[in-house]
Amino acid sequence: MKALEGVKILDFTHVQSGPTCTQLLGWFGADVIKVERPGVGDATRKQLVDVEGADSLYFTMLNHNKRSITLNTKNAKGKEVLERLVKKCDVLVENFAPGALDRMGFTWERIQELNPRMIMASVKGFGPGPYADCKVYENVAQCAGGSASTTGFLDGPPVVTGAQIGDTGTGLHLAIGIIAALFQREKTGRGQKVLAPMQDGVLNLCRVKLRDQQRLERGALEEYSQFGEGIPFGEATPRAGNDSGGGQPGRILKCKGWETDPNSYTYFITQAAAWEKICDVIGKPEWKDDPDYAKPRARLDKLTHIFETIEQWTMTKTKFEVMEICNPLDIPVGPILSMKELAEDPSLRETGTIVEVDHPERGKYLTVGCPIKMSDSEVTVVRSPLLGEHTEEVLSAVLGYSAEEIAELKEAGATEVVKKLAAE
Numbered sequence: 001m002k003a004l005e006g007v008k009i010l011d012f013t014h015v016q017s018g019p020t021c022t023q024l025l026g027w028f029g030a031d032v033i034k035v036e037r038p039g040v041g042d043a044t045r046k047q048l049v050d051v052e053g054a055d056s057l058y059f060t061m062l063n064h065n066k067r068s069i070t071l072n073t074k075n076a077k078g079k080e081v082l083e084r085l086v087k088k089c090d091v092l093v094e095n096f097a098p099g100a101l102d103r104m105g106f107t108w109e110r111i112q113e114l115n116p117r118m119i120m121a122s123v124k125g126f127g128p129g130p131y132a133d134c135k136v137y138e139n140v141a142q143c144a145g146g147s148a149s150t151t152g153f154l155d156g157p158p159v160v161t162g163a164q165i166g167d168t169g170t171g172l173h174l175a176i177g178i179i180a181a182l183f184q185r186e187k188t189g190r191g192q193k194v195l196a197p198m199q200d201g202v203l204n205l206c207r208v209k210l211r212d213q214q215r216l217e218r219g220a221l222e223e224y225s226q227f228g229e230g231i232p233f234g235e236a237t238p239r240a241g242n243d244s245g246g247g248q249p250g251r252i253l254k255c256k257g258w259e260t261d262p263n264s265y266t267y268f269i270t271q272a273a274a275w276e277k278i279c280d281v282i283g284k285p286e287w288k289d290d291p292d293y294a295k296p297r298a299r300l301d302k303l304t305h306i307f308e309t310i311e312q313w314t315m316t317k318t319k320f321e322v323m324e325i326c327n328p329l330d331i332p333v334g335p336i337l338s339m340k341e342l343a344e345d346p347s348l349r350e351t352g353t354i355v356e357v358d359h360p361e362r363g364k365y366l367t368v369g370c371p372i373k374m375s376d377s378e379v380t381v382v383r384s385p386l387l388g389e390h391t392e393e394v395l396s397a398v399l400g401y402s403a404e405e406i407a408e409l410k411e412a413g414a415t416e417v418v419k420k421l422a423a424e
């Protein structure tokens with residue numbers, strides 16, 4: 001038995017934000033039925049193609065543990081099928097452009113008429129307000145949610161981050177909302193609307209930067225490098241380079257081999273509690289009793305010099321040696337791991353966080369499995385569906401259509417004849 005076993009998801013999502021949400025629900029055991037446009041499907045199937053004729057990694061890595069059904073939801077017969085799906089499912093998840101579902105004829109009022117227990121969950125770029133109608137992608141959300149203005153170096157332009165906090169981050173927010181709504185429905189018997197705007201999700205992840213905005217109004221942010229460097233603060237939370245976001249100063253420092261390996265670096269935190277051990281490790285025992293260095297406050301205006309001194313030591317060690325030496329001493333450090341290193345990491349393979357999946361069109365590929373581990377709800381990663389692979393199965397087994405009715409639906413252009421699998 002899995003956590004969400006018995007829950008049926010009408011998955012009307014595409015691209016990244018919505019699919020990450022429904023993939024997670026699938027990993028928790030929900031039956032995820034992905035509705036795609038006949039002949040076209042989720043646009044990502046054909047984006048960044050690396051194996052000609054096969055679904056892209058972009059698609060396969062976001063759509064595990066789902067069934068795919070093709071349905072033209074602008075066609076009268078297709079709408080009838082969608083109505084039946086709405087009646088059968090517990091949750092409808094969508095991330096269309098604002099208004100698209102209404103234009104299809106599926107307003108929230110209509111959905112409630114069809115199924116008062118339905119939870120309708122949406123990702124949109126913005127919540128209600130001046131930008132509510134905008135189409136939004138990842139980097140737009142990072143910029144509008146406060147991430148870009150606070151990422152990068154002080155003397156450079158705003159920078160977007162590689163972590164997909166706008167898309168996958170919002171998908172996670174939406175999944176949490178859906179699970180809470182399912183829990184509430186147990187008591188009320190009613191569904192509800194769940195909205196996760198991408199701007200709000202990014203801002204939630206940038207919470208500490210809004211903290212700093214308010215602290216800035218009361219004085220300089222003393223843990224930021226620019227304080228020690230004597231650079232005045234402006235009106236808004238500045239970009240802080242690789243400064244630690246918390247109260248303990250930290251930086252990225254070079255390690256042995258940095259001249260040729262772009263990832264030979266470590267993160268190093270001068271945790272106050274570990275200061276004396278840091279002094280010993282880097283060969284500066286005299287700093288332990290020096291009033292200019294002994295206390296965190298005294299160190300604030302010398303952080304650049306301190307980190308340069310620590311770097312002289314880290315440059316004599318590999319990033320893994322730094323980890324091995326510092327970890328037992330409770331000095332917080334972290335190697336900068338490349339995607340290659342992560343892909344090959346045996347312990348991530350062991351825990352199922354990196355999984356090898358076999359796909360009939362493209363062969364074996366790596367994916368990120370479920371990052372949340374539950375002791376009583378095991379996750380098996382199942383390859384993504386081909387376009388419309390489960391159309392007939394869902395129409396007959398879930399919705400009760402007869403073979404003749406399915407043929408009529410195809411005839412009417414509501415669905416299409418699906419690709420048959422040669423390999424399976």
Ligand code: CAO
Pocket residue numbers: 014015016017018035036037038071072073074095096097098099100101103104123124125134135136137138167
């Ligand atoms: N049958 C028939 N029509 C279908 C269909 C189906 N099965 N599935 C979708 N469509 C139609 C929609 O009804 C819509 O039609 P109208 O414009 O006539 O109403 C049309 O396909 C296109 O949908 P869209 O506007 O959502 O798609 P887009 O590619 O133009 O925009 C995106 C993509 C992501 C910018 C937009 O969907 C959006 O802003 N979504 C919300 C925010 C979001 O999730 N962004 C993150 C995406 S990941 O980076």
